[in-house]
Amino acid sequence: MRRFLARHYWVTGLAVLFVLMLGLTRIIQPGFGISGLESVTRAALPYAFATAAMSITIIAGGIELSVASMMAVGGTLSAVLMAKWGVAGTVPALLVVMLAGAAMGAVNGVAVVLSRVPDIVVTLAMMYVWGGVALLILNGPGGTATPWLRELILGQVPLPGLRWLPQAALVMAVVIGGIWWSLRRSKLGLSIYAIGSDQTAAFRSGVAVGPTRVAAYAIGGMLAALGGLSLTLSTGVGEPIPGPYLMASVAAAVLGGVALTGGIGGILGPVIAVFILRLARLDLTLMSVDPNVTTIVEGTIMAVVVMIGGLVALREKRR
Amino acid sequence: MAATGDPILKAEGIAKSFGAVRALRDARLTLHRGEIVALMGANGAGKSTFVKILTGALRHDGGEITLNGRPCRFASPAAARRAGLIPVYQEPALIPDLDVAMNLRLGGTPVEAFLARVRELGVDDLRLDDMIRALPLATLRILDIARALAAEPDVLLLDEVTAALPTDLVKRVLAAVRAEADRGRAIIYISHRFSEIADICDRATVLRDGAKVGDLAVEPGIEEEVVELMLGQKLDAATQVARAPVQAGTIGPPQLELRGLSVAGRVENVSFTLRAGEVLGVVGLEGQGQDELFDAIAGFRRPDAGQVLIDGAPVRLRDPADAIAAGITLVPGNRAEALAMIRSVRDNIALPGVARARNWGAIPMRAEAARVQAAVERLQIDTRAMGEVRRLSGGNQQKVTIGRWIAHGVRTLLLFDPTRGIDVRTKRQIYQLCRDLAAQGAAILYYTSELAEVEQACDRTIVIFGGRLVDEIPAGEADEAHLLRAAYGLTARDRETAAGAPA
Numbered sequence: 001m002r003r004f005l006a007r008h009y010w011v012t013g014l015a016v017l018f019v020l021m022l023g024l025t026r027i028i029q030p031g032f033g034i035s036g037l038e039s040v041t042r043a044a045l046p047y048a049f050a051t052a053a054m055s056i057t058i059i060a061g062g063i064e065l066s067v068a069s070m071m072a073v074g075g076t077l078s079a080v081l082m083a084k085w086g087v088a089g090t091v092p093a094l095l096v097v098m099l100a101g102a103a104m105g106a107v108n109g110v111a112v113v114l115s116r117v118p119d120i121v122v123t124l125a126m127m128y129v130w131g132g133v134a135l136l137i138l139n140g141p142g143g144t145a146t147p148w149l150r151e152l153i154l155g156q157v158p159l160p161g162l163r164w165l166p167q168a169a170l171v172m173a174v175v176i177g178g179i180w181w182s183l184r185r186s187k188l189g190l191s192i193y194a195i196g197s198d199q200t201a202a203f204r205s206g207v208a209v210g211p212t213r214v215a216a217y218a219i220g221g222m223l224a225a226l227g228g229l230s231l232t233l234s235t236g237v238g239e240p241i242p243g244p245y246l247m248a249s250v251a252a253a254v255l256g257g258v259a260l261t262g263g264i265g266g267i268l269g270p271v272i273a274v275f276i277l278r279l280a281r282l283d284l285t286l287m288s289v290d291p292n293v294t295t296i297v298e299g300t301i302m303a304v305v306v307m308i309g310g311l312v313a314l315r316e317k318r319r
Numbered sequence: 320m321a322a323t324g325d326p327i328l329k330a331e332g333i334a335k336s337f338g339a340v341r342a343l344r345d346a347r348l349t350l351h352r353g354e355i356v357a358l359m360g361a362n363g364a365g366k367s368t369f370v371k372i373l374t375g376a377l378r379h380d381g382g383e384i385t386l387n388g389r390p391c392r393f394a395s396p397a398a399a400r401r402a403g404l405i406p407v408y409q410e411p412a413l414i415p416d417l418d419v420a421m422n423l424r425l426g427g428t429p430v431e432a433f434l435a436r437v438r439e440l441g442v443d444d445l446r447l448d449d450m451i452r453a454l455p456l457a458t459l460r461i462l463d464i465a466r467a468l469a470a471e472p473d474v475l476l477l478d479e480v481t482a483a484l485p486t487d488l489v490k491r492v493l494a495a496v497r498a499e500a501d502r503g504r505a506i507i508y509i510s511h512r513f514s515e516i517a518d519i520c521d522r523a524t525v526l527r528d529g530a531k532v533g534d535l536a537v538e539p540g541i542e543e544e545v546v547e548l549m550l551g552q553k554l555d556a557a558t559q560v561a562r563a564p565v566q567a568g569t570i571g572p573p574q575l576e577l578r579g580l581s582v583a584g585r586v587e588n589v590s591f592t593l594r595a596g597e598v599l600g601v602v603g604l605e606g607q608g609q610d611e612l613f614d615a616i617a618g619f620r621r622p623d624a625g626q627v628l629i630d631g632a633p634v635r636l637r638d639p640a641d642a643i644a645a646g647i648t649l650v651p652g653n654r655a656e657a658l659a660m661i662r663s664v665r666d667n668i669a670l671p672g673v674a675r676a677r678n679w680g681a682i683p684m685r686a687e688a689a690r691v692q693a694a695v696e697r698l699q700i701d702t703r704a705m706g707e708v709r710r711l712s713g714g715n716q717q718k719v720t721i722g723r724w725i726a727h728g729v730r731t732l733l734l735f736d737p738t739r740g741i742d743v744r745t746k747r748q749i750y751q752l753c754r755d756l757a758a759q760g761a762a763i764l765y766y767t768s769e770l771a772e773v774e775q776a777c778d779r780t781i782v783i784f785g786g787r788l789v790d791e792i793p794a795g796e797a798d799e800a801h802l803l804r805a806a807y808g809l810t811a812r813d814r815e816t817a818a819g820a821p822a
Contacts, residue, residue: 190417190425197416203376204412205426206397263416 010257014272021279028286034156034164040278041166042153042234046071047248047274049227051256052176053105053220054249055270056183057119060216061196061262062112065123067224067249068242069130070104074228076134079143079238090146097225104130105221109214127246134240143238150233172271175226180267183219192216197263251302252277254309277301325388326351327505328373328404328474332382334529335368342368346382347531348507348524350474355496355506357516357537360526361549361803363768369526370478370509374406375399387473400426403473407480409606411459413451419462420447428466436465441491456584457484464492468499475499476507481515482606482785493519511604511784513542513807527551546803570778571595573631574762575616575647575731580625585611587786588625593731593762598753600777600797601766604806608786609766610652613735616764617649618642629731646730650720650737652766657720660709664700665691667708668723694726699748714745721752732756732763738772750776770802784808 025032050067057064074097081093108126112119153168183189191212194202203209227245232238254260255277256270280301284294326349333346343365350356360366371377373384375393383390386402393399396406413422423430430447437445440461451459460480467475477496481489497519500506508520516523517537525533525548533548535541575593580586586608593599603609614620616627618636626633629645636642642649651657658667668691694700698718700711708716717737724732734753738746753763753776765777773780780797782790782805790805804810 187424190421193417193421194414194425197414201410201412201414202425204396204406204408205414205422206395206400207425208395208397263414 011266011269011272014256014269014276018272018276018279021276021283025279025283025286028283037164038156038166038168040275040282041168041172044274044278045153045168045172045234046227046231046243047245047252047278048172048176048271049223049230050245050249051252051270051274052180052267053223053227055253055256055258055265055267056192056216056223057220058250058253058258058260059196059262059265060192060213061199062119062213062216063123063250063260064105064108064217064220064224065120065246066104066108066127066130067220067227068245069127069134070101070221070224071228071231071245072134072240072242073104073130073137074101074225075232076137076143076228076238076240077225078229079145079232080137081143082146082149082232083142083144087146087148090149094229097229098222101222101225101228102218103221104225106214106218108221109217112217113210113213127242131242134242138238138240141237141239143232145233145236150236153230153233171230176223176267176271179219179223188212188215193263195262247299247302248274248277251305255305258309259312260306260310324351326385328384328386328507330369330373330382330384333369333372333379333384334381335365335372335377335379341529343372343379343529345530346372346526347534348373349534350505350507352503352505353500354522355500355508355520357520357523358507358509358526359516359523359545359549361770364526364549365529366509366526368529370406370476373399373507374404374476400470400472404476405467405470405472405474406476406478407463407467409479409482411456411463413459413463413466415452416450418448418450419445422451422462423447423466426466426470428469432469432471433465436468436495437461440465440495441488457488460484461488461492464495468495472504474505474507476509478509479511479606481510481512489515511607511807513545513809517541525549542804542807542809546800546807546809550800550803570597571760574629575764576628576631577616578626578628580612580615580627581623582608582611582615582620583623585786586615586622589783589786589788590625591781591788591791593764595760595762596757597779598757598763598765598777600773600780601764601783602770602773602780602802602806603766603783605768607783607806609783610735611786612783613649613733613764613766616642617647617733619649647733648724648729648731649733650724650735652735652737652739654713654716654720658708658716661707664695664708664711664719667719668694668726670723690726694722697725698722698752714741717741717749718745718752721749725752725756729756729761732761734763734765736766736768738767738769746772747775770799770806773797773802782806782810 029036050071053067054064077100078093078097081096082090085093108123111126112122115122153171155167156163157165157167157170191202191207192215194205194207195209195212199209231243252273253265253270256265256273258265258270281294281298284297289297328348328350330346330348333343334341335343346365346369348356348358358366358369368377372379375396375398378392385391386404391402393402414425417425420430423433442458442461464480481492484492493515496506496508508516510516517539520537523535523537523541523545524531525545527549532551535544571594573592574595578590580589589612591599601609611620615622618639618641621637627636628634634641634645636645659670669687700715700718700722708719711719721734721737737749750772753765757763767773774794774797777797778794780792780802781788782792782802784806785808789808790810792801792805801810
């Protein structure tokens with residue numbers, strides 16, 4: 001137990017903080033209950049996907065600035081395909097969206113590996129490329145979402161004993177958790193951690209550094225596209241303008257224990273961090289803080305989190 | 320053990336060029352099962368390039384490598400591994416953010432075999448869920464070796480694996496390596512320590528200027544022969560060619576003094592005195608602690624023990640600004656670290672003068688221009704590319720890094736391998752620059768990887784080996800052969816032997 005806590009103190013602390021935030025929300029808004037939790041979770045779903053995408057690229061020693069644009073592509077593509085192919089074509093549409101996401105990520109990864117230009121520059125450029133692609137797919141909100149798929153993330157789990165648990169949380173756990181778990185059990189996952197931790201040592205250990213990096217970006221792209229899909233499901237239409245997911249995902253990843261220098265971090269921490277940041281936003285709204293001030297506070301929280309994360313990483317590496 | 324049958328590894332006529340530089344011309348190596356061959360060569364002989372080619376980190380331009388009778392050309396370290404050749408380097412190739420078990424899984428190492436090797440090598444308290452980052456360097460070295468052995472390679476390449484290991488572990492590692500060879504494995508062993516080579520190696524292959532110059536059986540007294548092979552013709556040349564004698568200036572009072580300085584396990588108990596007007600040479604093989612020594616004096620690293628005295632008074636050097644305030648200036652080995660490459664020569668020379676915060680306001684343009692002009696003339700910097708330092712040749716860049724400090728006056732100058740990769744003419748100018756600075760009363764500490772430079776530039780030379788100061792050589796005796804023997808720790812052993820201590 002002590003060993004577990006020593007190793008997972010960060011995630012444990014985040015879980016405690018999350019519970020405290022729930023309590024605080026309840027104090028501010030006594031009516032906050034099962035339905036409140038449900039709407040927070042549903043709103044958190046795209047953020048969770050974005051954060052998972054960001055986490056995996058940061059762990060691989062890179063960063064993915066085009067995450068929000070890839071989400072926009074995923075969101076518009078899914079809305080258009082579901083409108084065109086109807087209920088029967090929903091599952092193929094899902095597969096196409098995931099493949100498109102992986103392809104976008106792979107393009108980013110190949111560009112980073114081949115050009116040897118810093119990933120922060122490459123993905124910044126790709127942010128505009130994918131943003132343009134999203135606008136080509138839909139030049140305004142449009143398309144539609146298949147009803148049964150929408151219902152998948154609505155309401156609570158209809159099982160005895162679980163009627164408090166939002167469906168969206170279950171989807172999050174199954175999809176993100178499933179992808180992450182299989183990654184952690186694979187040699188690819190190990191290689192991703194290895195190249196982020198120490199590229200030279202990884203190379204000498206026989207890891208194929210370039211392909212591993214491309215794979216990390218590809219998985220990130222797929223997660224981003226799924227995030228776009230989840231956004232389409234919760235609003236019912238595809239939205240081509242990228243949302244505020246870039247900074248939010250970096251902040252959640254770092255608050256969740258992912259080191260900006262690469263090689264360190266998991267998925268549980270970042271996902272809990274998404275909820276903490278969402279609840280902080282909700283609380284500010286509930287306290288009827290001026291929306292403009294809210295964005296200042298939010299921005300400050302993110303900047304401080306990223307800065308602290310950077311400092312911690314620096315000290316760890318110096319040891 | 321007698322080498323029998325066909326060689327398991329054979330490299331012939333290996334050549335490799337980097338642009339115009341021919342790092343390797345005709346490197347050769349033959350290795351049989353059950354044999355340990357030492358690969359030797361002085362700095363710049365092409366040893367590390369050869370190792371990189373053998374292990375698949377670089378590709379050769381010419382020549383042929385056969386492993387198990389099959390010609391091969393490794394595309395990557397992974398390919399070399401698959402073919403049965405596994406290297407272990409001085410810096411352990413373990414992933415710091417993964418635990419031991421994950422590191423094993425990454426390379427596909429069988430866990431049971433690995434644990435058996437680890438125990439054999441004398442580490443008992445290893446847990447598979449220990450994070451690599453949390454383990455001490457000596458343990459990592461052992462794990463790295465155990466991992467390589469557990470993969471049952473045909474050929475094992477050990478590159479300076481005993482550096483910075485405690486003595487008892489060194490003995491265990493050597494014994495384990497010998498035992499592996501006796502079981503029929505073939506091993507390439509690279510070390511700067513003759514004593515280790517004498518202990519376990521069967522043969523020594525010597526490289527010089529990118530070619531194999533000798534292959535001899537290891538037996539007592541081999542050291543002299545190897546040193547001669549490493550030096551080659553130079554040995555005769557050095558005695559015949561009249562060398563420019565060092566113009567000893569007036570040596571002043573002690574300016575920089577080290578007392579028992581130790582740094583992070585790489586520098587141990589180093590003491591010396593550097594006087595005003597003196598150029599003190601520092602000589603050592605690669606990675607003997609000279610980097611850490613210079614960093615500590617320049618305030619980049621904090622020493623664990625010992626004192627630095629300036630003008631007889633102890634000083635605390637917490638960061639480079641402290642060292643600069645104490646009159647200590649480091650010119651690092653990598654020029655790119657010292658210069659703002661895309662700025663002009665003028666800006667780079669002027670920079671140290673404006674770096675202090677209290678000098679932030681307006682720049683006295685005329686005075687600065689005069690100072691820069693004087694420095695450029697003095698250094699004979701080629702002024703056609705004044706606009707951007709990065710367009711200057713390496714030699715001219717190096718002149719800027721040193722010259723900028725002349726323009727501002729310098730008391731104690733630390734030069735770390737200032738002539739690396741620059742042409743002969745510029746080298747001479749740099750020696751002259753050092754002499755001039757010393758004549759003005761500066762104290763200069765001069766590390767060089769080119770031993771032949773020492774007699775041209777230095778008044779006195781200290782030799783560092785394994786983090787310790789092992790010898791001090793006056794100018795008159797500092798010929799290349801003597802320095803090389805000293806750099807391999809051989810002169811220290813001579814003295815011990817002469818003093819009756821066990822060699």
